[in-house]
Amino acid sequence: MKAVIDMLSFKIDDELTLRIMNERDAYDAFKEVDASRDYLATWLPWVNYTHSAEDYKKFIQFTRDEFAKESSFHFGIYNKNTFIGGFSLNKVNRTDNKVEFGYWLGKSHQKRGIITRVVSTMTDFVFNEWDVHRIEIHVCELNEPSRKVPERLGFSKEAVLCDAMRLDGRYHNLLIYGKLNPNHVNL
Template sequence: MFTFQKFVIDHYKVQLVMPENSHAAELFRIINQDRETLSRWMPWTPNIKTVENEAQFLNYARLKMAKQELLMLTILVNNTPVGMIDLHNIDRKNKRAELGYWLSSNYQGLGIISSSVNLVLNYAFEKLNFHKIILQSDSENGKSIAVAHRLNFTLEAILKDQITYNDDFKDLNIFVKFQPK
């Protein structure tokens, strides 16, 4: 297993690792457990109906990573998969990417996502030499907005009625963070 980064929060040993098929069953279990909440914020949730669907997604992610079109990491806590974090829509010419993440409800509120995002941001700015990282959040996703504020992202725009949930239009907040000078 390739470990990208690791850190400790309280008694939790957290690792950001490259996704492996061995993660699929536990990730699927969490998606099922948190399906109602995840589906509110993550449009891919309905497509993950089986462990095989999750394994196929992990294979897809590894192929995109091999082409340097994606950085996808599984978040492990005490060696158990509990979520994922990624840089996607990578635009090397314009030195930018979008940031995404999700975490099991059992591990939210502990600082795991904030610490993980911070490590991925440092990598994006220092190693990949990106200029801008974009974090998009439904305007009603208070937890994701709190992460953006905690890590000093700037609210760049609010796109009115940009996304739908249960046939209702919702605003989309666009947060950005620029490479430190």
């Protein structure tokens, strides 16, 4: 994988941009999380620990450290400069040449194909620019909107991990979707 230390912003299309967040983004990000709190907390445990812009600022500081180590890359999703969600390249694994995608979107921005556009563009990017061999997306089995994204984009459902995700004190199955770089031949 090529180093991405200079990849601070990534244009998805005329409306959408991914940008590495800084502390000044904490208020807008928290505002989006707070406005969608009930919806997001259903699927994302970290929402219950995000009570203020200061909490989100601490998360941004953590993501900047991860960025510096090139172990994960967390972006804000911006629609014409308005923060609407997050996208991440998690668990960057150079040994096995794979990465895991993560994403969330505020409730008022759902059902417009935004995440599908982001995941499609970033799939092309990591396959073609980083020469990644494998992408994974992990999704709670009950989270139908998030499941539809990899299914729509040709990812294969490869595994069901029973009771592998804990939300609100209850365990849920976790689905693993995978996609291999079509430019690679497995030797």
